[in-house]
Amino acid sequence: MRIGELSERTGTPRRLLRYYEEQGLIVADRLPNGYRVYDESNVDRVAQIRGLLDAGLPTRIIKQILPCLNKPRIIHFPDATPEMLATLEEERDRMTERIRFLTRNRDAVAEYLVAVREKLAAGSA
Amino acid sequence: MRIGELSERTGTPRRLLRYYEEQGLIVADRLPNGYRVYDESNVDRVAQIRGLLDAGLPTRIIKQILPCLNKPRIIHFPDATPEMLATLEEERDRMTERIRFLTRNRDAVAEYLVAVREKLAAGSA
DNA sequence: CTTGACCTTCACATCAATGTGAGGGTTCGA
DNA sequence: TCGAACCCTCACATTGATGTGAAGGTCAAG
Incomplete structure (x- = not known):
């Protein structure tokens, strides 16, 4: 194409x-x-x-x-140089960090939304 | 400070x-x-x-x-306008997506690293 | 043969997150 | 009173991911 x-x-x-x-x-x-x-x-x-x-x-x-x-x-292993492996490990860890952080914050936002919905429901009830 | x-x-x-x-x-x-x-x-x-x-x-x-x-x-609920809540929901979902994607790729990279290590160990053994 | 819908490269514009430095005040200790 | 170490604003530079458009080649259909 x-x-x-x-x-x-x-x-x-x-x-x-x-x-x-x-x-x-x-x-x-x-x-x-x-x-x-x-x-x-x-x-x-x-x-x-x-x-x-x-x-x-x-x-x-x-x-x-x-x-x-x-x-x-x-x-298929490209020229897997030690430095490249090091970069990959770093990046893997960075991704893990990111995931952790993102998850925490996502959950916080989600909780907030739930709380607001409840509030609204209570208010309109 | x-x-x-x-x-x-x-x-x-x-x-x-x-x-x-x-x-x-x-x-x-x-x-x-x-x-x-x-x-x-x-x-x-x-x-x-x-x-x-x-x-x-x-x-x-x-x-x-x-x-x-x-x-x-x-x-503490700021002026929680409906549009803001909508934005938040979108963002929550976006974060979830991101987490999923990031996790998949992180795992792939991690697996790759493990495989390479094994290969190296086998080679040097 | 021309038109329209593709494709090409080149190049300048934009936006967010940053770097960097000029030009200038404040505070404090030697 | 001078210098060092802070702070301020302003403003231009840069980098990465993009938008946008100009100038032009290719190709199929009318």
Whole structure:
């Protein structure tokens, strides 16, 4: 498929698909006329990228961890340098931290909402 | 305490403390000479803000949910407009989504690391 | 052959979170 | 009274993720 279809199917502006490519997050083949061509796998990949971005990870980190997140559970080890592993561990811990924090705050917000609803119910009763 | 101490105790650049104030996330009293003064509660508050920022929430949303996250479990209801409640619900759901996504990916990264370690152990054995 | 819907690159704009520094007051101790 | 260590505001710079548009190539259908 070309960029327009991928854009529609992932709900991602073309501009960003090009940007992700520029950042090395996705790769596109080219038709003889220069048009980008994508295969199915890119749909999932873009979704993954967007999710990670939305989760607050910067593209340069996403670039590092993406290869470890392949669907086929065949972990193909890229040049797994020690520093890269260190980065990954850091990032894993950062994610864990984030999850903890986010969960705490989500729960607080949720509790608040419940409390407000009760208040409202009591008030209107 | 003045801005310098708060900065040190929260590990946050002064610049950002002023920025958070500008964004309405924290409030500071002023000494007669114009210096900002903070009390203890601001230390936690800043930590909270930084955590939420790090979790990917923009300041304008943080501003909305902060009032619902007070330590003393006395939920004091601000002008809880219906739209604000709607925003909060949306944000709660967004956070939940984020947590889910983040968890999945964190686990994937973690698994990857374990696999690599095993590989390395096998190789060196 | 032209029109319209694609695609390309390039480049400038924006927004939020930050960095950085200029220019200038206050306070306190040597 | 001078210097160091604070504080202030103002304002421009930067970075990452985006928006937007110009100038132009490709291609299928009328």
